[in-house]
Amino acid sequence: MTVELLPSFLRNEWTTPTSTExxxxxxxxxxxxxxxxxxxxxxxxxxxxxxxxxxxxxLGELTFHQRALLLKELAxxxxxxxxxxxxxxxxxxxxxxxxxVDIDGGIGVLFTFGSKGRRELPNSNVIVDGPAEVLSKDGxxxxxxxxxxxxxxxxxxxxxxxxxxxxxEKFAPAFLAGVPTIAKPATPSAYLAVECVxxxxxxxxxxxxxxxxxxxxxxxxxxxxxxxxxxxxxGSAWTAKALKKQAEERGIxxxxxxxxxxxxxxxxxxxxxxxxxxxxxxxxxxEMTVKAxxxxxxIRRIIVPEGMKKAVEDAVAAxxxxxxxxxxxxxxxxxxxxxxxxxxxxxxxxxxxxxESAGGRNVLDSLDVPGEGAFMAPVLLDWENADAPExxxxxxxxxxxxxxxxxxxxxxxxxxxxxxxxxxxxxxxGDPKVVSxxxxxxSAHHGRVHILNAExxxxxxxxxxxxxxxxxxxxxxxxxxxxLGGIRSVKHHMQRTAVQGSPNMLTALTGQWHTGADRRIAxxxxxxxxxSMEHPFRKSLAELRIGDSFASDLRTVKLEDISAFANxxxxxxxxxxxxxxxxxxxxxxxxxxxxxxLVSWAAGLFVSPEPGPVLANYGLENLRFMxxxxxxxxxxxxxxxxxxxxxxxxxxxxxxxxAVLYNQDDEIVAMYDVLTLVAKTR
Numbered sequence: 001m002t003v004e005l006l007p008s009f010l011r012n013e014w015t016t017p018t019s020t021e022x023x024x025x026x027x028x029x030x031x032x033x034x035x036x037x038x039x040x041x042x043x044x045x046x047x048x049x050x051x052x053x054x055x056x057x058x059l060g061e062l063t064f065h066q067r068a069l070l071l072k073e074l075a076x077x078x079x080x081x082x083x084x085x086x087x088x089x090x091x092x093x094x095x096x097x098x099x100x101v102d103i104d105g106g107i108g109v110l111f112t113f114g115s116k117g118r119r120e121l122p123n124s125n126v127i128v129d130g131p132a133e134v135l136s137k138d139g140x141x142x143x144x145x146x147x148x149x150x151x152x153x154x155x156x157x158x159x160x161x162x163x164x165x166x167x168x169e170k171f172a173p174a175f176l177a178g179v180p181t182i183a184k185p186a187t188p189s190a191y192l193a194v195e196c197v198x199x200x201x202x203x204x205x206x207x208x209x210x211x212x213x214x215x216x217x218x219x220x221x222x223x224x225x226x227x228x229x230x231x232x233x234x235g236s237a238w239t240a241k242a243l244k245k246q247a248e249e250r251g252i253x254x255x256x257x258x259x260x261x262x263x264x265x266x267x268x269x270x271x272x273x274x275x276x277x278x279x280x281x282x283x284x285x286x287e288m289t290v291k292a293x294x295x296x297x298x299i300r301r302i303i304v305p306e307g308m309k310k311a312v313e314d315a316v317a318a319x320x321x322x323x324x325x326x327x328x329x330x331x332x333x334x335x336x337x338x339x340x341x342x343x344x345x346x347x348x349x350x351x352x353x354x355x356e357s358a359g360g361r362n363v364l365d366s367l368d369v370p371g372e373g374a375f376m377a378p379v380l381l382d383w384e385n386a387d388a389p390e391x392x393x394x395x396x397x398x399x400x401x402x403x404x405x406x407x408x409x410x411x412x413x414x415x416x417x418x419x420x421x422x423x424x425x426x427x428x429x430g431d432p433k434v435v436s437x438x439x440x441x442x443s444a445h446h447g448r449v450h451i452l453n454a455e456x457x458x459x460x461x462x463x464x465x466x467x468x469x470x471x472x473x474x475x476x477x478x479x480x481x482x483x484l485g486g487i488r489s490v491k492h493h494m495q496r497t498a499v500q501g502s503p504n505m506l507t508a509l510t511g512q513w514h515t516g517a518d519r520r521i522a523x524x525x526x527x528x529x530x531x532s533m534e535h536p537f538r539k540s541l542a543e544l545r546i547g548d549s550f551a552s553d554l555r556t557v558k559l560e561d562i563s564a565f566a567n568x569x570x571x572x573x574x575x576x577x578x579x580x581x582x583x584x585x586x587x588x589x590x591x592x593x594x595x596x597x598l599v600s601w602a603a604g605l606f607v608s609p610e611p612g613p614v615l616a617n618y619g620l621e622n623l624r625f626m627x628x629x630x631x632x633x634x635x636x637x638x639x640x641x642x643x644x645x646x647x648x649x650x651x652x653x654x655x656x657x658x659a660v661l662y663n664q665d666d667e668i669v670a671m672y673d674v675l676t677l678v679a680k681t682r
Contacts, residue, residue: 006035006190006215009197010047012054012208017041017216023187028093028338029328029373037187038216045224047182047212051153052228055180055209060149062207063124065648067176068117070205075110077203078196082107085164085196092163092189093338093374095329098291101465106168106196112468113172113490120487123645123653125149125178128510129496132503139516144506147494149178150253152228154493155221157243159234160186160340161294163193169468169484170232175210177493179230182221183213186235188340190215227251230493232483234258234296240479255492256479257472259395260296261419264463265412265438266304267429272311275454280428281315283452284401287464288316288378289324289336293399294344297424297464300395303386303415306405313363313382313403320378326369339374339398348398352379358390359383360402392418409434413441421476424448426463447474447482513546513642513658523551527636536639537608541646541653541680544613549640552605554664557593559631565597592628598670599623602637602661613679615652623672627663634664642673652679 005022007014022036059067078085082103089099121127129145136142154174158166163185171181185193197213200206214221222231222243230253233243237258247254264284270276287299304312329337339345356362360381369375378399383391386404392415406412416425425446427438430453439449448470450463466472471485483489499509503516513519522536523529529551536548566572574581575588582588599620608614629635638660646653655678661669 003033003036006037006194008042008215009194009201009211009213010043011050011212015042025188025191026341027091027373028340029091029330029370029375031342031372034091035191037190040217042214042216042218044214044218044221047214048153048221048224048229050209051180051182051212052151053209055153055207056151057209058207059175059178059180059210060125062178064121064176064178065118065123067178068114068121069648070207071110071117071172071175072114074200074203074205075107075114077205078107078110078199081199084199085192088192088195089164090329090337092192092340093292093329095334095337097335098329098337101290102162102165105465106162106165109165109169109172109468109484113176116469116486117176117490118648121176121490122511122643123648124511126510127491127494128512132506132514135500140502141500142503142506142514142516143498143500144510144514145496145498146510147491147496149494150228150230152179152225152230153182154179155182155184155225155229155231157184157218157231157233157235158186158193159296160188160344161291161296163189164196166234167193167196169466169472171211172468173484173489174493177490179493180210181212183211184218184221185213185215188344222246222250222252225250225252229253230255232256232481237477237479255473255481255483257296257423257474257481257483258477258479260421260423260474260478261300261392261395262297262422262424262463263301263303263416263419263442264299264426264428265416265442266302266308266312267427267431267434267438268305268409269429269431269434270308272308272315274430275457276428276430276452277311277315279452279454279457281312281319283426283428283463284312284316285319285323286462288320288380288399288401290464292336292339292376293378294339294397295464297466299401299426299463301391301415301419302401302403303406303412304403306407309382309403309405313380316380317364320364320367324367324378326367326375326377328370328373336378336399339376342374344397345374345376348376348396348400351394351396352400354394355381355390355396355400355402358394359385359388360391363403386415387418392420409437409441412438416442417445419445419477421474421478421480422446423472423474423478424450424463426450426452428452430454445475447471447478507546511546511643513640515658517547519547519549519640520545521549521551521638524553524636527551527553527638535608536641537606537614538612540613540682541644541655541678544641544644544655544678546641546644549638550606552637554634554636555601555605556634557629557631559591562591562593562597562631565594569594569596571596588628589630592630595625595670598629598635598661599672601635602659602670605635605637606639606659613682615677615679617674617676619675621656621673621675623670625670627667627669629663629669635661635669637661639674646680651681652677654678
């Protein structure tokens with residue numbers, strides 16, 4: 001039987017390399033030859049150029065919100081076709097549960113970024129980072145930080161264990177940022193990543209050039225990159241070190257997720273048979289057996305009170321014997337599949353041999369495993385010497401974990417830290433004091449700390465499941481990088497730049513109004529307004545422009561107004577009701593108006609009451625009270641359209657208005673942002 005080379009998708013077409021040298025890829029369970037992956041013969045330089053030109057151009061035509069909607073549509077398309085991915089995933093040794101973590105987990109990342117992109121980003125291509133800084137006394141020179149997408153390509157080198165999730169969790173934030181992707185899957189499971197890309201391309205959803213995949217060797221890929229580009233790598237620390245050096249020499253952005261000897265710590269308060277103890281044992285067995293332990297986040301070191309070692313080992317052994325059947329994932333009753341390849345099986349067995357030679361003793365009765373394929377029974381190693389260097393240095397990337405005893409909380413923290421930086425650790429305890437001591441003690445050594453107790457045992461996503469909302473990465477040995485993390489990971493694909501200039505120029509650059517920039521002011525003429533101009537609340541999104549403003553007249557604050565508000569609301573704080581006490585307060589000249597009374601009055605001063613394009617007020621942000629207002633003072637308000645965000649799928653959008661309250665002496669009384677929903681047309 002002739003088995004063809006696995007194709008790559010480069011420059012908008014599927015292509016098969018001309019190479020005669022190739023690696024055979026086998027079914028993990030049966031050893032059947034599935035395909036061959038070429039060792040050379042791909043035009044990676046052409047792929048990079050295509051991404052930088054066509055990919056950048058097509059993605060740049062879309063806003064954050066438009067790209068977010070495409071991610072949502074892509075997630076729906078993959079969901080409708082995921083059965084095909086499940087069928088192929090079984091060939092990698094993955095059970096249905098393993099495939100769900102990989103495939104549904106990856107699709108979930110697309111859904112999450114599709115949602116967060118529309119909720120948390122502007123409908124533009126620029127992110128403003130923080131408030132403006134005034135750099136001159138008269139306010140004519142200001143500074144701001146902005147994020148814009150990098151002008152190159154995101155090269156994403158993925159590991160074999162999660163060919164779908166590992167690819168999509170890198171692709172989604174890059175795509176949302178507007179940066180094209182070249183994915184490089186690991187050879188043993190590249191065929192599943194290729195099938196996923198086929199589905200994505202067949203959907204017709206992706207802009208041209210936004211996603212390419214290299215199914216084969218990419219040794220020369222980094223040679224074509226420069227400072228405009230980014231490399232995201234998941235794999236061994238040895239490979240990461242070599243790639244990082246090459247990236248640094250060429251000025252390439254580089255983020256890395258490498259080896260990780262993750263820990264799970266059982267608190268001293270936990271007793272055998274308790275809810276926390278049972279949850280801890282379930283977590284260990286899950287992490288040892290899902291994906292046959294081939295997870296960068298799997299628990300490798302089980303750190304428990306010295307007197308609890310035997311109880312934990314016995315409970316883990318019992319649960320493994322009860323719950324785990326090793327075999328072909330397509331066979332009925334299988335709960336743990338094979339390692340991805342016989343080569344990987346050999347590596348894991350060699351690592352276990354080194355751990356046993358260093359003092360680890362397997363306490364498990366070997367489960368039955370098929371004679372053919374890359375199958376391996378779980379291994380649980382007991383260590384008399386918790387400080388043996390090998391247990392903190394050697395990662396057996398399979399269903400293997402080690403049990404270490406500790407004497408007190410400080411000792412547990414010390415042992416966890418000996419992993420030299422990890423992706424994640426679990427702290428299992430029902431005592432807040434224990435959780436605080438252990439959690440804070442280990443946090444600087446880990447990218448994520450998962451706290452497990454009776455309250456979260458049912459709802460937790462688990463020790464080994466990164467979620468797209470939170471950072472995935474870790475310090476030291478784990479690579480020092482960050483993937484995911486919500487919008488943080490989008491910004492990894494963008495350049496933060498300080499921009500300086502006049503308020504008018506920064507307004508033009510960012511698409512957001514800056515204090516001091518030109519305004520078109522309706523309202524009271526004595527405060528710079530034009531009474532003949534249309535109130536900005538009468539304008540639809542199609543008519544409203546950044547800088548459209550309204551200036552109100554003054555309203556005098558009377559003592560009876562303050563008293564009435566205090567009595568009606570029940571807010572009888574002494575500064576509003578007791579002259580003597582208020583005068584004794586260093587912040588107040590006597591009885592002063594409630595801040596919320598002033599905000600309510602401000603709304604009355606700037607609102608256009610008739611039905612119109614403004615549909616609703618849905619909140620205030622950044623409210624600050626700056627100058628107290630005693631009875632006899634007056635207030636007025638200036639309202640300016642600061643940011644306009646049309647919604648792609650609705651007939652309205654959000655408008656952020658800067659509201660500034662002044663007293664009769666033009667001192668600022670309060671500042672805040674008013675958030676409204678405004679119709680796109682009248």
